[in-house]
Amino acid sequence: MxxxxxxxxxxxxxxxxxxxxxxxxxxxxxxxxxxxxxxxxxxxxxxxxxxxxxxxxxxxxxxxxxFKFRGACNAVFALSDEDAARGIVTQSSGNHGGAIALAARLRGTTATVVAPHNTPQVKLAAIRAYGARIVPCEPLQSSRDAVTAQVLADTGGVLVHPFNxxxxxxxxxxxxxxxxxxxxxxxxxxxxxxxxxxxxxxxxxxxxxxxxxxxxxxxxxxxxxxxxxxxxxxxxxxxxxxxxxxxxxxxxxxxxxxxxxxxxxxxxxxxxxxxxxxxxxxxxxxxxxxxxxxxxxxxxxxxxxxxxxxxxxxxxxxxxxxxxxxxxxxxxxxx
Amino acid sequence: MxxxxxxxxxxxxxxxxxxxxxxxxxxxxxxxxxxxxxxxxxxxxxxxxxxxxxxxxxxxxxxxxxFKFRGACNAVFALSDEDAARGIVTQSSGNHGGAIALAARLRGTTATVVAPHNTPQVKLAAIRAYGARIVPCEPLQSSRDAVTAQVLADTGGVLVHPFNxxxxxxxxxxxxxxxxxxxxxxxxxxxxxxxxxxxxxxxxxxxxxxxxxxxxxxxxxxxxxxxxxxxxxxxxxxxxxxxxxxxxxxxxxxxxxxxxxxxxxxxxxxxxxxxxxxxxxxxxxxxxxxxxxxxxxxxxxxxxxxxxxxxxxxxxxxxxxxxxxxxxxxxxxxx
Structure with missing residues (x-):
C-alpha cells in the first residue's frame, strides 16, 4: 500500500x-x-x-x-468529538479494517472500509460484524486510493491510514x-x-x-x-x-x-x-x-x-x- | 480404566x-x-x-x-525421597503418561509408563522425550492391569494412578x-x-x-x-x-x-x-x-x-x- x-x-x-x-x-x-x-x-x-x-x-x-486494534483504537480515540462524528474512513483488505470498525463502534461513530473485491469473505464478515460499511474497489493500489479519496470527499470522513x-x-x-x-x-x-x-x-x-x-x-x-x-x-x-x-x-x-x-x-x-x-x-x-x-x-x-x-x-x-x-x-x- | x-x-x-x-x-x-x-x-x-x-x-x-501435570507433579513431589528413588510406574495412553514422565524427571527419578501398543505415536514420542521407559500392553484394561502389576513387581516402583x-x-x-x-x-x-x-x-x-x-x-x-x-x-x-x-x-x-x-x-x-x-x-x-x-x-x-x-x-x-x-x-x- x-x-x-x-x-x-x-x-x-x-x-x-x-x-x-x-x-x-x-x-x-x-x-x-x-x-x-x-x-x-x-x-x-x-x-x-x-x-x-x-x-x-x-x-x-x-x-x-x-495488534491492529491498538493503533486503530489510539487514532480513533485521539480524535476530537467533532472529528470523530464525521466518521472514520480507511482502506484495508485485512485486520486493520476490522480494527477500525471495532474502534469506531466503541467511539460511537461510523466507519467505512474500502476493500478490494477479492478480500476473503471471512475478513469482510468480521468488518461487517463490527458494523462498518464496506466499499469495494479493484485489487490495485491506484483503485484503492481513488475509491478512498472519493469516499472521503463524499462523506467528509476522517482518514485513518493503516500504518503511515x-x-x-x-x-x-x-x-x-x-x-x-x-x-x-x-x-x-x-x-x-x-x-x-x-x-x-x-x-x-x-x-x-x-x-x-x-x-x-x-x-x-x-x-x-x-x-x-x-x-x-x-x-x-x-x-x-x-x-x-x-x-x-x-x-x-x-x-x-x-x-x-x-x-x-x-x-x-x-x-x-x-x-x-x-x-x-x-x-x-x-x-x-x-x-x-x-x-x-x-x-x-x-x-x-x-x-x-x-x-x-x-x-x-x-x-x-x-x-x-x-x-x-x-x-x-x-x- | x-x-x-x-x-x-x-x-x-x-x-x-x-x-x-x-x-x-x-x-x-x-x-x-x-x-x-x-x-x-x-x-x-x-x-x-x-x-x-x-x-x-x-x-x-x-x-x-x-492439566494432568498438576496431579502428577503433586503425587510425585509428595513422595518421600526413599519412595521417589524407587521410580514411578503408571499406565496411560495419553496425557497422564507424559505428565508423569516430566514430573519424574523434575524429581530426579525414573518413570515407566504402561501403554497400549496402539497408542498414537505422537503421545509415545512425548513420553519418551521426557525420558520415561514405555512398556507396551494390549489395549484392554485386563492387560493394562496385568502388565502394570508385573512392572511394579519387577521394579519395586511406586504406582501413581491417573485419577484414583x-x-x-x-x-x-x-x-x-x-x-x-x-x-x-x-x-x-x-x-x-x-x-x-x-x-x-x-x-x-x-x-x-x-x-x-x-x-x-x-x-x-x-x-x-x-x-x-x-x-x-x-x-x-x-x-x-x-x-x-x-x-x-x-x-x-x-x-x-x-x-x-x-x-x-x-x-x-x-x-x-x-x-x-x-x-x-x-x-x-x-x-x-x-x-x-x-x-x-x-x-x-x-x-x-x-x-x-x-x-x-x-x-x-x-x-x-x-x-x-x-x-x-x-x-x-x-x-
Missing amino acids: NDLTVSPAADAALAPAAPEFADILAAAARIAPHAHATPVLRSRAIDELAGCELHFKCENLQRGGA DPKVIAGQGTATLELLGHAPQLDAVIAPVSGGGLLSGTAIAAHGVDPAIEVYGAEPQGARDAHDSLREGRRITGRTPDTICDGLRAELGTLTFPILSRHVREILLVDDAQVIAAMRLIWERMKLVVEPSGAVPLAVVLAQRERFAGRRVGLIVSGGNVDLGLASAWFADAS | NDLTVSPAADAALAPAAPEFADILAAAARIAPHAHATPVLRSRAIDELAGCELHFKCENLQRGGA DPKVIAGQGTATLELLGHAPQLDAVIAPVSGGGLLSGTAIAAHGVDPAIEVYGAEPQGARDAHDSLREGRRITGRTPDTICDGLRAELGTLTFPILSRHVREILLVDDAQVIAAMRLIWERMKLVVEPSGAVPLAVVLAQRERFAGRRVGLIVSGGNVDLGLASAWFADAS
Missing part, C-alpha cells in the same frame, strides 16, 4: 512528524480501557530448539485477533511497552514488517525503554521490499509480493521508512516453508493459533541460531486470523 | 481417603515451583453466542499441554483454585469427566471456596458412564466408549465416584458434532488450540443456554494435545 493523501512531491512539506516515546506512553493510557493487555508466553521446548530465551507477546489474543499515521504507530508501540514491562532486560525484539507501522512503534518503544535493545524486522523473502529499501537507502515500491503471509504484502510508507532506517538493526528474511514450520511449532507446542505473519519472527530466530544464541529475545506474535482450512492445507503440503 | 491395586472386595478396607480442601491448598504450594499458573481468558464473541459470562481456565497452556489417587485429585483441584482467585464469585464451574480425577478436584476446590458454586461435569454421549453412574447411584463399568474425545474414555474410579456423587449437581451430555463445533469456536475466536476433551464444557454451555443464561461460569479447558491433521479432518467433515 502507498500513501493515500500525500503525493510524492508534497512528501517533505506535508509528512506528519514521527511519534516519540511520550506518544506511546500516551497511547497506552488512551487505549487501556478498550484493548487487552495480552499475555507474554514462553515455551521451554521452543527455547531448546532455538537455543535462546524467547518471550512471545501474544497479539493473536488481542481484540479483533491482531503517527497515532497508529504510537498505538502499535504499546505492545512492546507491555512486553518490556513483563520481560525486562531483553537483548532483542523482533516484529514482522509490512507497511512498517508495527515495527516503527516497536522500535520507538524499545529504544525509549533501553537504547541498547536490538530491534529487528522479520520479512518473507517474497515481500522483501523493506529489507531492500533499508539496504539501498531508498523506499522501494511497485513490486508484486508473493508470499502466504497475507498481512505482510504492503510497502513501507513515507513516515515509517525513515523511522526504520534510524532504529532497526536489520531486516531478516525467511521463505514461506520456514514460516509454515514456525507456525506449526507455535500451534503444536504453545497451543496458540497464529497466522503466517505472526510466525515470521520465530522463523527468523530458527533460521539465525548463531545470532540469537543464548540471548533474551522478545517476539511480537502479530495476529491469529487464519482460515483453518488454508492452514491445514499448508501443514499437509509441508509434511 | 479400573483400579489397579485394589480388588473390588477390598474396596472398603483399602480405599484411600478423599482429599479435602486443605490438601488442594497444600498441592498448590507443592507444585508452584514447577507448574504454570495458566491464564484465564475470555471472549466477548463467545459470551454473546452463549448468552452468559464465560471464564476459560486454559490448561492447554499447562506444561505438557494438559488423593494426591492426583488434589493436584487437579489447583486449577480451580487459580480460576476462582482470578474470577471470583462464579455461579458455576464445568469440567470434563473421564475417570473423575479432574472433576473431583474441581468440585472439592470450588466448594472449599464457596459451597454455593454449582459444579457440573461435561461428558460425551458416547462415553456417558459418569452420567449414568450418578443417575443410577452405582459405578457403571465395562462399556466400550465411542467418542472422538480420546481423553474422556476412562471410567469413574472407586475414589472419584463417591466424591462426584456428593459434590456434582449434574453431568451434562453432548454429542461429538457439538464438541467439534465448540472446539472450532475456541480455535477461531480465542486463537487457542484445544483438544476435543477440552471443548466439552463449552459445548455443554452452548447446548444448555437456558440453564446458564446471564450467569458467570468457569470452564476448565483441560488440554490442547491434538493431531493437527485429525483436527482439520474433523472440521472439514463438519462443514
Whole structure:
C-alpha cells in the first residue's frame, strides 16, 4: 500500500512528524480501557530448539485477533468529538479494517472500509460484524486510493491510514511497552514488517525503554521490499509480493521508512516453508493459533541460531486470523 | 480404566481417603515451583453466542499441554525421597503418561509408563522425550492391569494412578483454585469427566471456596458412564466408549465416584458434532488450540443456554494435545 493523501512531491512539506516515546506512553493510557493487555508466553521446548530465551507477546489474543486494534483504537480515540462524528474512513483488505470498525463502534461513530473485491469473505464478515460499511474497489493500489479519496470527499470522513499515521504507530508501540514491562532486560525484539507501522512503534518503544535493545524486522523473502529499501537507502515500491503471509504484502510508507532506517538493526528474511514450520511449532507446542505473519519472527530466530544464541529475545506474535482450512492445507503440503 | 491395586472386595478396607480442601491448598504450594499458573481468558464473541459470562481456565497452556501435570507433579513431589528413588510406574495412553514422565524427571527419578501398543505415536514420542521407559500392553484394561502389576513387581516402583489417587485429585483441584482467585464469585464451574480425577478436584476446590458454586461435569454421549453412574447411584463399568474425545474414555474410579456423587449437581451430555463445533469456536475466536476433551464444557454451555443464561461460569479447558491433521479432518467433515 502507498500513501493515500500525500503525493510524492508534497512528501517533505506535508509528512506528519514521527511519534516519540511520550506518544506511546500516551497511547497506552488512551487505549487501556478498550484493548487487552495480552499475555507474554514462553515455551521451554521452543527455547531448546532455538537455543535462546524467547518471550512471545501474544497479539493473536488481542481484540479483533491482531495488534491492529491498538493503533486503530489510539487514532480513533485521539480524535476530537467533532472529528470523530464525521466518521472514520480507511482502506484495508485485512485486520486493520476490522480494527477500525471495532474502534469506531466503541467511539460511537461510523466507519467505512474500502476493500478490494477479492478480500476473503471471512475478513469482510468480521468488518461487517463490527458494523462498518464496506466499499469495494479493484485489487490495485491506484483503485484503492481513488475509491478512498472519493469516499472521503463524499462523506467528509476522517482518514485513518493503516500504518503511515503517527497515532497508529504510537498505538502499535504499546505492545512492546507491555512486553518490556513483563520481560525486562531483553537483548532483542523482533516484529514482522509490512507497511512498517508495527515495527516503527516497536522500535520507538524499545529504544525509549533501553537504547541498547536490538530491534529487528522479520520479512518473507517474497515481500522483501523493506529489507531492500533499508539496504539501498531508498523506499522501494511497485513490486508484486508473493508470499502466504497475507498481512505482510504492503510497502513501507513515507513516515515509517525513515523511522526504520534510524532504529532497526536489520531486516531478516525467511521463505514461506520456514514460516509454515514456525507456525506449526507455535500451534503444536504453545497451543496458540497464529497466522503466517505472526510466525515470521520465530522463523527468523530458527533460521539465525548463531545470532540469537543464548540471548533474551522478545517476539511480537502479530495476529491469529487464519482460515483453518488454508492452514491445514499448508501443514499437509509441508509434511 | 479400573483400579489397579485394589480388588473390588477390598474396596472398603483399602480405599484411600478423599482429599479435602486443605490438601488442594497444600498441592498448590507443592507444585508452584514447577507448574504454570495458566491464564484465564475470555471472549466477548463467545459470551454473546452463549448468552452468559464465560471464564476459560486454559490448561492447554499447562506444561505438557494438559492439566494432568498438576496431579502428577503433586503425587510425585509428595513422595518421600526413599519412595521417589524407587521410580514411578503408571499406565496411560495419553496425557497422564507424559505428565508423569516430566514430573519424574523434575524429581530426579525414573518413570515407566504402561501403554497400549496402539497408542498414537505422537503421545509415545512425548513420553519418551521426557525420558520415561514405555512398556507396551494390549489395549484392554485386563492387560493394562496385568502388565502394570508385573512392572511394579519387577521394579519395586511406586504406582501413581491417573485419577484414583488423593494426591492426583488434589493436584487437579489447583486449577480451580487459580480460576476462582482470578474470577471470583462464579455461579458455576464445568469440567470434563473421564475417570473423575479432574472433576473431583474441581468440585472439592470450588466448594472449599464457596459451597454455593454449582459444579457440573461435561461428558460425551458416547462415553456417558459418569452420567449414568450418578443417575443410577452405582459405578457403571465395562462399556466400550465411542467418542472422538480420546481423553474422556476412562471410567469413574472407586475414589472419584463417591466424591462426584456428593459434590456434582449434574453431568451434562453432548454429542461429538457439538464438541467439534465448540472446539472450532475456541480455535477461531480465542486463537487457542484445544483438544476435543477440552471443548466439552463449552459445548455443554452452548447446548444448555437456558440453564446458564446471564450467569458467570468457569470452564476448565483441560488440554490442547491434538493431531493437527485429525483436527482439520474433523472440521472439514463438519462443514
